[in-house]
Amino acid sequence: MTTPLQGWNDAYAASAPAPWDIGRPQPAFIRLADAGLLRGRLLDSGCGTGENTLLAAERGADAVGADFSPLAIGRARDKAAERGIQARFELADVLSLGQLGLAFDTVIDSGVFHVFGDSDRACYVTSLASVLEPGGTCYLICFSDRQPGDYGPRRVGQDELRAAFADGWSVTGIAADTFELNPEFETTSAQAWLATLRRL
Numbered sequence: 001m002t003t004p005l006q007g008w009n010d011a012y013a014a015s016a017p018a019p020w021d022i023g024r025p026q027p028a029f030i031r032l033a034d035a036g037l038l039r040g041r042l043l044d045s046g047c048g049t050g051e052n053t054l055l056a057a058e059r060g061a062d063a064v065g066a067d068f069s070p071l072a073i074g075r076a077r078d079k080a081a082e083r084g085i086q087a088r089f090e091l092a093d094v095l096s097l098g099q100l101g102l103a104f105d106t107v108i109d110s111g112v113f114h115v116f117g118d119s120d121r122a123c124y125v126t127s128l129a130s131v132l133e134p135g136g137t138c139y140l141i142c143f144s145d146r147q148p149g150d151y152g153p154r155r156v157g158q159d160e161l162r163a164a165f166a167d168g169w170s171v172t173g174i175a176a177d178t179f180e181l182n183p184e185f186e187t188t189s190a191q192a193w194l195a196t197l198r199r200l
Contacts, residue, residue: 012049012071017182019152021048025055026110028141028177028194033059037139040105043131045094046112050076050087056108057087066092066100095123098130107132109140111179113164114153125164129199138197141177147191161195170198 011018025033029052032038038061044053047065049072057063057080065087067073076089092100094112107128116124128138145155158174165171173196178189 012069012075017184018048019181020111020179022180022182023051025051026141026180028192029055029108029110029139032108032139037137038063038106038108041103042106042108043097043100043102043104045097045107045109045128047076047089048072048110050079050089052108052110053087053089054079054083054085056106057085061106063087064100064102064104065089066094066097068093095120095127097127100131102131103133104131105133105136107136107138109138109142111141111143111153113140114142114156121164125169129168132199134199136199137172138195138199140195140197141179141192142195143179144176144191144193146176152190156193158193161193165195165197168200170200172196172198 033055038056038059040061042056042061042063044063044065047053047067050065053063053065065076070091073089073091080087090100113124132138142156143153145157147155161174162171175194177192177194179192181188181190
């Protein structure tokens with residue numbers, strides 16, 4: 001039987017890259033960085049191989065990436081060393097981020113929220129709140145219900161985002177966006193929502 005951890009490791013160990021592992025930051029986070037919004041003490045929740053974390057660190061954030069996959073964390077640390085970027089990467093369960101013992105001004109989530117079912121989704125939102133300072137902002141990009149078909153992750157509607165972050169948060173914006181996907185995958189992009197969420 002494959003454990004969740006083994007499943008994520010298998011995705012990074014496969015000969016073909018994982019669809020979400022594009023070898024560069026997602027365009028949505030580049031735009032946020034260009035606007036000066038990836039700042040302060042920043043956590044990349046479910047950082048994968050670290051491209052968005054490294055972007056934030058390059059732009060001056062005190063950036064930490066956390067992921068459940070040892071393979072992904074190892075690759076992220078190697079990238080940081082090779083590029084001479086000061087970023088920290090921690091092996092962690094995003095459903096228990098409080099175990100990091102850290103607090104952040106900014107949190108980013110690139111494609112993590114949509115992997116959870118209803119019960120784990122609530123746990124994840126609580127986990128995010130446990131590490132984000134009051135007044136801090138979470139920028140979350142997730143698979144959108146505007147994406148046709150049923151292949152890939154669970155689609156998320158704006159109403160689901162608003163409901164998930166109804167208590168203790170202010171949903172300050174939800175904008176249509178796209179995920180870039182690895183060009184070796186069958187499609188190069190997918191419809192997404194980029195949510196801006198402030199911790200009360």
